[in-house]
Amino acid sequence: KLFDNAGTKLLDEASPPSLTDLCLTLVSSRLELFCEMRDDGSLSFREPLVFPQELADQLLCKMSTEGEISSSSITPYTLKSRRSSMKVIHMTHLLQHLTQHSFYCGQLEGLQHLDISDDKQFTSDVARQLLETPGILPQLVSLDVSGRKQVTDAAVKAFVEARPGMTFVGLLATDAGFSDFLSGEGSLKVTGEANETQICEALRRYxxxxxxxxxxxxxxxxxxxxxxxxxxxxxxxxxxxxxxxxxxxxxxxxxxxxxxxxxxxxxxxxxxxxxxxxxxxxxxxxxxxxxxxxxxxxxxxxxxxxxxxxxxxxxxxxxxxxxxxxxxxxxxxxxxxxxxxxxxxxxxxxxSTEQTAQLGAELFIVKQLLHIVRQKTCQGIVDATLKFTLSALWNLTDESPTTCRHFIENQGLELFIKVLESFPSESSIQQKVLGLLVRNSGGVKSSH
Incomplete structure (x- = not known):
């Protein structure tokens, strides 16, 4: 739907054709509000679009039919005067219902790069129509139809073979790209999902x-x-x-x-x-x-x-x-x-000592580590989790009075005595427990 500055609805999808035409005329005359110029000189619709997909399709059809892309300052192009020399067109997301006729591909003899990819993955068959049109876009070097449906290996192969100068085909999220011809290993670069080369090319380009x-x-x-x-x-x-x-x-x-x-x-x-x-x-x-x-x-x-x-x-x-x-x-x-x-x-x-103290000062950290030790001790389990937890407590209490205080106030001393009693033959456990108690006992006077 289109709205004016006051928020009044200007166009509904069910609007009569005459009102739609008026809105399309308004939009095409102020295209700078909806488009931006890319570095390569091509035009791209801004996202997100502020009008329905169907209206976007009609807008492109109207502009191509009447030959005027824009009379504003953002571009000097008009299709009628420049279509034979245009080299790059990006029309991503905007071709849900467009046909080959609506963007005059048949008359863009000099076009070298065409991007009609769609990562929103609409169900349009525009890519199939393009690929199956004989003699269209003879100078094309790159074609991106990623995200488009009804694209087959056979159609893409025939299209590329008829244009020996092609160096790139975008086929990610399509039904194509699985033949050896489209592997992407040679001079023809391919984005797709069939192999590592295609996937990496997709991550680079997209x-x-x-x-x-x-x-x-x-x-x-x-x-x-x-x-x-x-x-x-x-x-x-x-x-x-x-x-x-x-x-x-x-x-x-x-x-x-x-x-x-x-x-x-x-x-x-x-x-x-x-x-x-x-x-x-x-x-x-x-x-x-x-x-x-x-x-x-x-x-x-x-x-x-x-x-x-x-x-x-x-x-x-x-x-x-x-x-x-x-x-x-x-x-x-x-x-x-x-x-x-x-x-x-x-x-x-x-x-660092300061960071260790800051981390150990978080009461929830000491409580959680003691909870794990208590759980393992009650279960009588000596495993890697218990050993790592004891090491973590030892490191966190080292030269950290606040952490030592948290340890003692949450019955850490009593728990560690129970650990010593529960696992008398586990030397690695005994070492970690005694190491914490002896080495860090100076952290708080009451721990002596």
Missing amino acids: SEREGFVREALFHLFSLTHAIEKPRPDILKLVALGMKNHPATLNVQLAASACVFNLTKQELAFGIPVRLLGNVTQLLLEAMKTFPNHQQLQKNCLLSLCSDRILQEVPFNRFEAAKLVMQWLCNHEDQNMQRMAVAIISILAAKL
């Missing part, structure tokens, strides 16, 4: 387009399950998607899963430290942005639980420790609990 980034990352995740060699080139593309769409849950969810696949175990040692640091910081941002999404938090914890990352990579360890502790306090997943306390115990040993 890094600003949320829907396509999500689609590409989803398929990348499946491909990286069994990856055997470090791939910093792919990790950079994943990081770019995370950076460009920090508030989009589906992008962050898919990206964090890909990060784990690309950095797990020994793979992390083949990734440059600086890149790992950037990616780790992006994971922390995702944890902050979506604190209540359990799967995303798990993905991030899985990636953080890496010796290379925790020991060597530069990132905000204090922030990471707080985020992991917050997760630990809100979840009882035993497998993830083990990883979380492992991360905290290592991070706590890496913090």
Whole structure:
């Protein structure tokens, strides 16, 4: 619907044709309000559109039929005078009902680049019509129909073979791109989902387009399950998607899963430290942005639980420790609990004395760690979770009177005596408990 400055409705989708024509005339005469000029000189509709898809289609049809793109100052172009020399057209999202005739492709003999991709994935068959029109756009070098339906390998192959100068075809989120001819391995670059080359090309070209980034990352995740060699080139593309769409849950969810696949175990040692640091910081941002999404938090914890990352990579360890502790306090997943306390115990040993004291001063952190120790002691279980938790408490109480006070006021001394009594033959447990009690007893006078 269109509205004037006072909010009065100017056009309804059921408006009579005469009123629609008046509105289209008004819009086409003030196109600078709805379009922007790209760096390459082409025009692009601003998003979000302020009028219905059907009206957008009619507007483009009217402008092409009458030959006037705009009489305003934003462009000197008119289709009638320039259509034979136009080289670039971007018409993303705006072709739900357009036919080949409505944008005069048959008369754009010099057109080299046509982008009718649609990451909203409407059901228009405009791409099929274009591909099946004989002799159309003979000089075309690149064609992007990503997101369009009814696109087949056979139609794309025939179209490209008839134009030997073509160097790019966009086929992500279509039904095409699975033939050897369209693999993207040679001089013809292809965005798609059939193989790693196509997916990486999509992440490069569509890094600003949320829907396509999500689609590409989803398929990348499946491909990286069994990856055997470090791939910093792919990790950079994943990081770019995370950076460009920090508030989009589906992008962050898919990206964090890909990060784990690309950095797990020994793979992390083949990734440059600086890149790992950037990616780790992006994971922390995702944890902050979506604190209540359990799967995303798990993905991030899985990636953080890496010796290379925790020991060597530069990132905000204090922030990471707080985020992991917050997760630990809100979840009882035993497998993830083990990883979380492992991360905290290592991070706590890496913090400065001031940061350790600041972290330990948070009462909820000490309470949660003591809760885990109490739980394991009552169950009579000695496992990695208990050992990591004891190490974390030892590190947090070191030279921190406030943390020691929290420890004592929450029955930490009594609990640790019970631990000594419960596991008399476990030397590693005895060492950690006695180490905390003896080394940190000076933190508070009452602990002597």
